Amino acid sequence: MEKIISIANLNYTYPDAKQAAINDLSLDIYKNEWISIVGKNGSGKSTLTKLIDGLIEADSGTISVAGQIINEDNIWEARKKIGIIFQNPDHQFVGATVEDDVAFGLENQGMPREQMVKEIDRALELVKMSDFKKRDPQSLSGGQKQRVAIAGVLATKPQIIIMDESTSMLDPDGRKTVLNLVQQLRKEQDLTIISITHDIEETELSQRIVVLNTGKIVKDGKPVEIYDLGTDLRKYGLEEPFSSKLMSTLRDTVKLPEGYLSEEELEQQLWKLHSNM
Amino acid sequence: MPGDSIIYRLDPRGKFLLTFYFVGIVFLANNVASYAFLLAFVLFAVYLSKINFGFFIKGLQPIFWLILFTVALQLFFTPSNHPIWHWGFLTFSKEGMVIAAYIFIRFVLIIFISTLLTLTTTPIEISDSIESILKPLKKINFPVTQVALMLSIALRFVPLLVDETTKIMDAQRARGVDFGEGGLIKRIKSFVPILIPLFVSSFSIAYDLAIAMESRGYKDGEGRSKYRVLNWSKRDNFMILFMTVLTIILLFLRSY
Numbered sequence: 115m116e117k118i119i120s121i122a123n124l125n126y127t128y129p130d131a132k133q134a135a136i137n138d139l140s141l142d143i144y145k146n147e148w149i150s151i152v153g154k155n156g157s158g159k160s161t162l163t164k165l166i167d168g169l170i171e172a173d174s175g176t177i178s179v180a181g182q183i184i185n186e187d188n189i190w191e192a193r194k195k196i197g198i199i200f201q202n203p204d205h206q207f208v209g210a211t212v213e214d215d216v217a218f219g220l221e222n223q224g225m226p227r228e229q230m231v232k233e234i235d236r237a238l239e240l241v242k243m244s245d246f247k248k249r250d251p252q253s254l255s256g257g258q259k260q261r262v263a264i265a266g267v268l269a270t271k272p273q274i275i276i277m278d279e280s281t282s283m284l285d286p287d288g289r290k291t292v293l294n295l296v297q298q299l300r301k302e303q304d305l306t307i308i309s310i311t312h313d314i315e316e317t318e319l320s321q322r323i324v325v326l327n328t329g330k331i332v333k334d335g336k337p338v339e340i341y342d343l344g345t346d347l348r349k350y351g352l353e354e355p356f357s358s359k360l361m362s363t364l365r366d367t368v369k370l371p372e373g374y375l376s377e378e379e380l381e382q383q384l385w386k387l388h389s390n391m
Numbered sequence: 392m393p394g395d396s397i398i399y400r401l402d403p404r405g406k407f408l409l410t411f412y413f414v415g416i417v418f419l420a421n422n423v424a425s426y427a428f429l430l431a432f433v434l435f436a437v438y439l440s441k442i443n444f445g446f447f448i449k450g451l452q453p454i455f456w457l458i459l460f461t462v463a464l465q466l467f468f469t470p471s472n473h474p475i476w477h478w479g480f481l482t483f484s485k486e487g488m489v490i491a492a493y494i495f496i497r498f499v500l501i502i503f504i505s506t507l508l509t510l511t512t513t514p515i516e517i518s519d520s521i522e523s524i525l526k527p528l529k530k531i532n533f534p535v536t537q538v539a540l541m542l543s544i545a546l547r548f549v550p551l552l553v554d555e556t557t558k559i560m561d562a563q564r565a566r567g568v569d570f571g572e573g574g575l576i577k578r579i580k581s582f583v584p585i586l587i588p589l590f591v592s593s594f595s596i597a598y599d600l601a602i603a604m605e606s607r608g609y610k611d612g613e614g615r616s617k618y619r620v621l622n623w624s625k626r627d628n629f630m631i632l633f634m635t636v637l638t639i640i641l642l643f644l645r646s647y
Contacts, residue, residue: 167606190608198606205599208607210515210547217618222608224616234618252550266607 117181118274118306119143119166124175126165126329135161136172137329145273148300148307150317150337153326154351159310162326163278166308167196180273194223197267199280203259207251212243212262215251219270237269238262240303241295257288261295268299275299277309281316293319314340314347314355325350342374392510397626398440403516404523405627409634410508416638417500425644426496432637433503442510450506451499458498465491518542519619537612544600552593559588 119142126136135158143149153159164170166177168189176183179192197219200206209215216234225233238244241261251259260280267275277296281289297319300307309320317323323340325333327350333340340347344362347354354362357377364370370383398406420426437447451458469491471484512520522539529535560570563584570581 164602169602169605190610193606193608196606198603200599200603202599204551205596206603207547208544208600208604210513210543214515214618218604218609219607221615221618222610224614226616227618227620230616230618251547270608 115144115147117142118145118179119308120176120178121166122176124162124165124177125173126161126170127173128161134329136165139175139329139331141324141331141334143306143308145306146300146304147322148297148309148320149322149324150309150311150320151324151326152311152314152317152350152352154312156328157326157351158329159312159326160278161329163198163276163308163310166276167193167198194270195272196274196276197270197272198276198278199260199263199267201279201282203256203263203283204251206263207259210250211247212238212249212251212254212265213247215262216266216269219266223270233269234265237265240268240299241265255288256284257291260284260288260292264292264295264299268303272305274306274308277307277311279311280309282311282313289316312352314352318355325352327351338374338376392442392446394440394442394511396439396441396511398436398507398511400626401511401630402621402623402627403512404520404621405623405630406508406512407517407520408524409630410504412634413504414501416641417497419638419641419645420493420497421645422647424647425641426493428640428644429500430496433500433507436507437503440507440511442507446510447503447506450502454498454502458495461498462491462495465494514546515543515619516621518546519621523621534612536615540612548596551596552589555592555596556585556589559585559592562588 121139121141121143124136124139125134127134137158139158139162151159151162161170165172166179168184178184180195182188182192184192207215208218213234216237217230220230220233234247235244238247241264243258243261243265246254246258246262251262254262263280264275275296281292284292293316296307296309299305307320309316311317317337317340320337323333323335323337324331325340325347332350333343341355341358344354344358357380358374361370361375361380368387370380375383417429420429437444466487467481467483469482469484469487471482471486474482474484476483508517518539521542522535525533525535525538564570568581568584570578572578573581
């Protein structure tokens with residue numbers, strides 16, 4: 115598999131902080147994968163996002179994006195390859211209307227207007243927000259705002275999308291729509307998704323989970339492997355997923371196969387038990 | 392206010408400048424004919440906008456007391472040789488009544504025309520016009536595009552900050568702050584617990600927005616293209632011509 119982001123021996127300490135926010139971290143992220151970075155508050159996950167996008171400068175170590183080590187000279191080129199969707203939909207809306215906001219990234223690139231019109235239509239079509247083109251952000255729901263934010267990022271055709279707790283302020287419906295949309299876009303547009311979250315439930319669509327604690331990677335594996343840690347996840351300030359919690363409670367009374375079961379597998383097992391009764 | 396009429400479709404730059412121009416020439420009017428002429432023009436423009444007349448009356452409301460005060464001042468303090476009624480320093484005369492009426496009409500004209508501008512032009516269009524009008528200042532290194540972006544972001548964040556204020560007020564009310572009670576000083580003091588959290592949260596929003604803008608490739612405002620374009624059309628030229636004719640007629644009526 116082709117590496118798209120490669121981080122080597124990264125260190126970062128906030129000014130005036132005693133503890134390092136990122137502590138000798140190395141990580142490879144592959145093209146077209148959906149990787150979730152989880153950890154409690156202060157584990158360094160948001161700091162990592164800012165370092166990848168060059169919004170803050172690392173004390174030591176290197177980050178390469180699409181084969182190029184980022185430095186002060188090529189950071190703007192690297193940023194074109196990365197789009198970030200932030201947590202609060204209201205705090206990232208620059209434009210006065212939906213179309214103006216999607217245009218912002220393109221305006222920054224100095225794209226001619228005729229081309230911009232096409233790109234904006236394409237991006238809004240991808241997130242199914244074309245009907246809302248002329249609306250002002252205040253009239254949209256949280257989920258719709260995040261979809262516009264995604265369109266704003268897609269318009270500039272990035273290769274990587276970082277979701278920095280992007281669904282944490284949405285209601286369950288909004289969250290589901292946004293996550294499914296991102297999954298679909300990842301497949302269709304060959305995107306790499308890095309999703310940063312403290313909620314383990316949000317990692318269900320990812321292919322790989324990295325657990326971060328005090329600036330270090332403590333676990334790196336497939337979702338099944340991570341969910342299988344069960345109560346051990348609490349050490350890193352994370353809740354175990356609902357199905358895993360349910361399973362450990364059930365195991366006290368009924369016999370279930372070993373290891374982690376996905377929600378569907380668990381459901382099947384429960385049906386089996388039910389029909390045997 | 393959303394809508395569609397010839398006034399809406401005019402180029403905001405033209406509308407913006409002509410509104411200021413009109414406010415200027417209102418002061419040229421000096422007799423019944425010229426005031427009547429300007430009033431007829433404004434009412435015609437209001438009619439063309441297809442906006443409910445009630446919105447224009449509402450525009451007068453905020454400065455109702457100022458109008459009343461100024462009119463009263465003219466009514467009772469205009470010196471006259473043939474007062475109808477006289478008491479101490481107060482004089483009530485025909486001249487005073489005429490001047491008071493002029494002042495009143497002047498207020499109405501200015502408020503109506505500026506309400507017409509704000510009702511038919513979105514804030515973002517006004518900010519675009521200001522950018523376009525200030526463009527020559529670029530020559531003396533005045534950061535026109537940055538200021539325009541600042542203005543449009545400020546406008547965009549007004550509703551968000553209003554929401555934020557309501558939230559903070561509710562939170563403080565829940566802690567027992569009473570905003571509507573007590574004397575003036577007490578009421579002013581009760582706003583401190585709103586302003587400070589509002590300041591703090593504005594800074595955190597600004598920080599988030601700055602990060603988001605930078606991540607979307609905003610450097611320093613140079614080399615950016617523009618998505619919103621203003622189109623100067625024939626009807627805008629016509630508007631200028633119309634205003635010129637209006638001025639000439641006004642000058643004629645003035646010396647009539």
